[in-house]
Amino acid sequence: EIVLTQSPGTLSLSPGERATLSCRASQSVTSNYLAWYQQKPGQAPRLLIYAASSRASGIPDRFSGSGSGTDFTLTISRLEPEDFAVYFCQQYGSSLTWTFGQGTKVEIK
Amino acid sequence: EVQLVQSGAEVKKPGESLKISCKGSGYSFKTYWIGWVRQMPGKGLEWMGIIYPGDSDTRYSPSFQGQVTISVDKSISTTYLQWSSLQASDTAIYYCARPNGDSLFHWYFDLWGRGTLVTVSS
Numbered sequence: 645e646i647v648l649t650q651s652p653g654t655l656s657l658s659p660g661e662r663a664t665l666s667c668r669a670s671q672s673v674t675s676n677y678l679a680w681y682q683q684k685p686g687q688a689p690r691l692l693i694y695a696a697s698s699r700a701s702g703i704p705d706r707f708s709g710s711g712s713g714t715d716f717t718l719t720i721s722r723l724e725p726e727d728f729a730v731y732f733c734q735q736y737g738s739s740l741t742w743t744f745g746q747g748t749k750v751e752i753k
Numbered sequence: 754e755v756q757l758v759q760s761g762a763e764v765k766k767p768g769e770s771l772k773i774s775c776k777g778s779g780y781s782f783k784t785y786w787i788g789w790v791r792q793m794p795g796k797g798l799e800w801m802g803i804i805y806p807g808d809s810d811t812r813y814s815p816s817f818q819g820q821v822t823i824s825v826d827k828s829i830s831t832t833y834l835q836w837s838s839l840q841a842s843d844t845a846i847y848y849c850a851r852p853n854g855d856s857l858f859h860w861y862f863d864l865w866g867r868g869t870l871v872t873v874s875s
Contacts, residue, residue, distance in 0.1 A: 677859050681798075681862075688865035688866060688867050689798065689850075689862070691861060691863050694863075732797060734798070736854065736860050736861050737859060740812050740814070742800045744798040745797065
């Protein structure tokens with residue numbers, strides 16, 4: 645099973661700042677099959693990014709994904725008030741053994 | 754509107770059985786796999802299993818094989834997650850979610866239900 649480790653656990657930033665979230669895999673993720681989700685309190689996760697760098701439908705372009713192999717990054721170029729949330733990564737490179745990271749909380753400084 | 758609508762919160766005692774549901778609408782339910790994801794209190798996400806409504810083909814995460822049963826009634830576009838004997842450790846939010854992607858069984862989740870909170874306590 646591929647273990648995903650997200651860092652930092654919590655990121656304290658101000659609106660307008662840039663957020664950089666890391667997701668590291670215990671082994672290489674096939675075809676860069678990595679997704680990112682946003683989850684706000686009391687809500688279901690929302691897909692942001694798939695295939696490491698493709699934005700899902702309706703996702704603002706301030707969200708971008710990058711990386712390959714074992715190291716992936718989600719960048720929020722300028723934080724809006726609605727972006728303060730928890731972010732999870734998920735690998736789906738291993739057939740039917742998909743795993744998620746433990747999450748990074750982006751909080752208002 | 755494309756959506757997944759889940760059944761309401763449940764409070765159960767250890768040893769009781771439970772079946773929760775998720776109804777899809779706004780898309781061709783029979784032709785998309787659909788799955789379940791667990792989120793324990795304050796924790797991350799865990800994929801549990803998926804089912805294909807067209808023929809009820811079901812695949813489980815190794816961690817959940819034998820622990821739960823996933824089923825579907827395609828005539829009413831509804832999938833179910835079932836326990837025969839709940840434990841306190843089953844306390845969690847359970848999301849149904851639609852997998853998607855270009856390659857078979859290499860999928861992310863592009864549509865989520867709002868979740869069903871299951872509380873198991875004596």
